[in-house]
Amino acid sequence: MTHGRFISFEGGEGGGKSTQVRRLTEALEDKGIPCLATREPGGSPGAESIRELLVRGEIGRWDPMTETLLHFAARRDHVATVIEPALGEGTWVVCDRYTDSTIAYQGYGQGVDISIIEDMHRKTVGNLWPDATIVLDIAVFQGLDRIANRGNGRHRYEEMGIDFHERSREGFLEIAKRNGERCVVVDADRSADSVHDAVMTFIARRFGV
Numbered sequence: 001m002t003h004g005r006f007i008s009f010e011g012g013e014g015g016g017k018s019t020q021v022r023r024l025t026e027a028l029e030d031k032g033i034p035c036l037a038t039r040e041p042g043g044s045p046g047a048e049s050i051r052e053l054l055v056r057g058e059i060g061r062w063d064p065m066t067e068t069l070l071h072f073a074a075r076r077d078h079v080a081t082v083i084e085p086a087l088g089e090g091t092w093v094v095c096d097r098y099t100d101s102t103i104a105y106q107g108y109g110q111g112v113d114i115s116i117i118e119d120m121h122r123k124t125v126g127n128l129w130p131d132a133t134i135v136l137d138i139a140v141f142q143g144l145d146r147i148a149n150r151g152n153g154r155h156r157y158e159e160m161g162i163d164f165h166e167r168s169r170e171g172f173l174e175i176a177k178r179n180g181e182r183c184v185v186v187d188a189d190r191s192a193d194s195v196h197d198a199v200m201t202f203i204a205r206r207f208g209v
């Protein structure tokens, strides 16, 4: 059995990640590739419980370091109980957010030292980085507008200020620039079909499927 591939979607709020995770997963399954769609924070029962602590409640309920530790607690459980077993069985894992989100949001957005975040990554999940990462990029005001029109309430991060979201967006673009062999930036300010086409072009080039 070959090891599965690990693909993550990243980017700010309202970029359409969950739609693209679903569309990519369906497209890979149509090609006969066993595939699992998952998300962070969350993706396993334990991590979904920790997610509730992160996305609900007052903006200031955690200091940035505590928040970072909670994301890594959730991530370790998700990796150990869901991601690694799936990859080991040859299933491809398509994940809505991973450690790049911690670097962009807690590092660039909330000021936690990025070398500490990278250290925590090594200590909690070792060397598990995605084989490919798609950053869906959209202007902050446009992404937040899309969420406002979604009408199912806003979570804790969506309530954080524009400046925080601008710093996080810069963070994602910087991460993509520094990891050019792993990451691609896709302009998310267009139809879901056209974003999906760009994603499939990248996946075909990257994995030959």
Ligand code: TMP
Residues within 6 Å of the ligand: 013, 039, 040, 041, 055, 071, 097, 098, 099, 101, 102, 103, 105, 106, 155, 157, 158
């Ligand atoms: P989402 O499911 O709507 O993407 O919401 C999850 C929120 O959690 C999102 O606003 C980004 C935030 N987040 C972090 O701040 N750090 C992380 O490491 C992850 C995975 C998510």
